[in-house]
Amino acid sequence: MSKFRLYFISISLVFITILFANCAKRGSISGGPKDTLPPVLIHSFPKNYSTNFDKQEIKIHFDEYIKVNKLNQYLIISPPMENMPDITPMGIAKKVLTIRFRDSLSPNTTYNINFGDAIADNNENNIFQQFKYVFSTGDYIDSLQLRGNISTAHQLKADNFVNVMLYEASSFNDSTVFKQKPLYVTNTLDSLTSFELENLKEGYYKIIALKDKNNDYLYNPSTDKIAFLKDSIYLPTNQKIDLVLFNSTQDFKATRPSQISSNKWYLPYVGEIEDLEIKLQAKDLLLPSTYTLLPGKDSLQIWFAPKEFDSLQLSFNSTPETFTLRPRAQLKETDSLNISATNGTLHYNDILQISATTPILDIDKAKILFTDRDSLDVDFELTNNYLEQKINVDFQKQESMNYNLTLLPGAITDFFGQQNDTLHYSQQTGPYKDYGNLTLHLNNVQSFPIIVDLVDEKNKVIVSKYSTEQTSLDFDLLTPNTYLIRVSYDTNKNGKWDTGNYFLQTEPEKSVYYPHPISVRANWDLVQSIDL
Numbered sequence: 001m002s003k004f005r006l007y008f009i010s011i012s013l014v015f016i017t018i019l020f021a022n023c024a025k026r027g028s029i030s031g032g033p034k035d036t037l038p039p040v041l042i043h044s045f046p047k048n049y050s051t052n053f054d055k056q057e058i059k060i061h062f063d064e065y066i067k068v069n070k071l072n073q074y075l076i077i078s079p080p081m082e083n084m085p086d087i088t089p090m091g092i093a094k095k096v097l098t099i100r101f102r103d104s105l106s107p108n109t110t111y112n113i114n115f116g117d118a119i120a121d122n123n124e125n126n127i128f129q130q131f132k133y134v135f136s137t138g139d140y141i142d143s144l145q146l147r148g149n150i151s152t153a154h155q156l157k158a159d160n161f162v163n164v165m166l167y168e169a170s171s172f173n174d175s176t177v178f179k180q181k182p183l184y185v186t187n188t189l190d191s192l193t194s195f196e197l198e199n200l201k202e203g204y205y206k207i208i209a210l211k212d213k214n215n216d217y218l219y220n221p222s223t224d225k226i227a228f229l230k231d232s233i234y235l236p237t238n239q240k241i242d243l244v245l246f247n248s249t250q251d252f253k254a255t256r257p258s259q260i261s262s263n264k265w266y267l268p269y270v271g272e273i274e275d276l277e278i279k280l281q282a283k284d285l286l287l288p289s290t291y292t293l294l295p296g297k298d299s300l301q302i303w304f305a306p307k308e309f310d311s312l313q314l315s316f317n318s319t320p321e322t323f324t325l326r327p328r329a330q331l332k333e334t335d336s337l338n339i340s341a342t343n344g345t346l347h348y349n350d351i352l353q354i355s356a357t358t359p360i361l362d363i364d365k366a367k368i369l370f371t372d373r374d375s376l377d378v379d380f381e382l383t384n385n386y387l388e389q390k391i392n393v394d395f396q397k398q399e400s401m402n403y404n405l406t407l408l409p410g411a412i413t414d415f416f417g418q419q420n421d422t423l424h425y426s427q428q429t430g431p432y433k434d435y436g437n438l439t440l441h442l443n444n445v446q447s448f449p450i451i452v453d454l455v456d457e458k459n460k461v462i463v464s465k466y467s468t469e470q471t472s473l474d475f476d477l478l479t480p481n482t483y484l485i486r487v488s489y490d491t492n493k494n495g496k497w498d499t500g501n502y503f504l505q506t507e508p509e510k511s512v513y514y515p516h517p518i519s520v521r522a523n524w525d526l527v528q529s530i531d532l
Contacts, residue, residue, distance in 0.1 A: 074116030148241030
């Protein structure tokens with residue numbers, strides 16, 4: 001083979017290789033733009049908004065494969081059915097959504113099946129938003145509407161996923177919400193505070209809203225928040241309804257206690273304990289006993305001196321219920337008195353507290369020494385916060401000062417007669433320049449007295465002031481932070497905010513939040529006007 005032919009073949013191979021590479025590059029698949037469109041409903045059988053509906057199955061066809069997400073969270077059927085229908089697909093993707101009823105349908109009734117945001121395409125999870133299938137077993141579709149807003153008492157942010165329900169006014173009584181499902185229902189969904197009930201018929205209704213933990217449309221006072229209007233509503237109406245959710249007060253009720261140590265039991269409870277009295281007996285022998293709160297839990301700590309008894313009877317002044325306690329012999333551990341107090345920096349709006357591990361029965365102020373850095377006595381007052389097993393030490397704080405707190409033996413005696421040993425604690429305050437001051441001017445106060453709270457982002461009260469007539473309030477020496485301002489109307493003038501009581505048909509006392517966070521900076525004076 002000649003050199004020329006070899007050279008020609010080599011050049012040809014290089015050229016072909018480059019050509020194919022370029023062709024491959026030009027023809028590579030990019031995948032195209034991302035699908036951002038929700039599925040499209042092609043048709044349904046029977047048709048949406050059908051009348052004289054008499055089927056047990058509905059089929060809804062889409063243009064692509066769909067899946068159903070969080071059906072138990074999003075699906076709302078109005079009026080509610082005793083047994084939820086079977087809905088497919090669940091767990092797999094199909095182009096057809098099938099609804100099979102397990103209940104007989106009521107005559108002359110408009111049904112609204114709202115899927116919320118439960119339907120999405122299979123590939124990109126594009127949501128087919130707020131799809132509703134509506135039909136009537138009668139000759140026409142009910143078309144009236146009712147709109148309104150939901151808020152939550154004493155909170156800036158309203159609860160989500162709130163069930164808003166209508167009942168026939170003629171058959172409604174206070175116990176209906178405990179045992180009967182509503183005639184119509186809707187839900188406020190994720191971040192919405194407004195609601196809309198649709199496809200309603202003319203008539204008088206009672207309206208109830210529930211933050212319904214079990215989502216069973218029945219009121220459980222132990223777990224659910226409730227909102228209501230005293231008066232019934234007549235439809236049609238242009239009235240926009242405002243509902244306020246709250247935890248209703250209820251009578252004291254306890255559940256079975258559990259033994260934690262030889263001298264302590266935990267007692268879960270719900271309701272009010274303000275005037276609660278307990279009685280602990282071994283047959284006819286009355287035993288010394290007391291109770292305190294279990295921090296962070298809806299439980300009481302029942303305290304008594306450990307003795308050898310086969311059984312004990314625990315009873316209350318507010319309920320006929322009695323518990324039989326059977327102490328466990330293997331629980332030899334006994335709670336003993338331990339004292340702790342704040343050490344380190346004490347902010348000007350903080351409370352100096354002494355905490356105990358057992359109930360504090362007696363305080364001997366003469367055995368408590370409180371001095372400053374110059375060993376000079378500091379005037380102070382003590383408050384026994386018995387239920388929380390704490391002692392509040394109230395005194396006038398000075399700038400950049402060191403304080404020394406000494407508990408001499410016997411300063412504190414607990415319920416079991418135990419006393420403390422000598423204990424020392426130290427605190428210090430910082431310079432005023434590290435803190436900020438806030439002056440509030442309140443306009444259009446509806447009534448007095450009022451409670452003005454500065455709360456943090458977790459709705460925890462940092463500092464509070466009570467006013468019987470003043471509309472300008474000074475909050476001095478605040479820790480630099482972002483605060484929310486809440487004003488509550490103390491209607492019953494008992495010095496605190498009170499929630500409502502569904503059983504007595506009383507609503508919670510009104511609270512107003514200033515919606516904009518207030519930023520308090522160090523070494524800065526801020527003046528803020530608020531229109532209530």
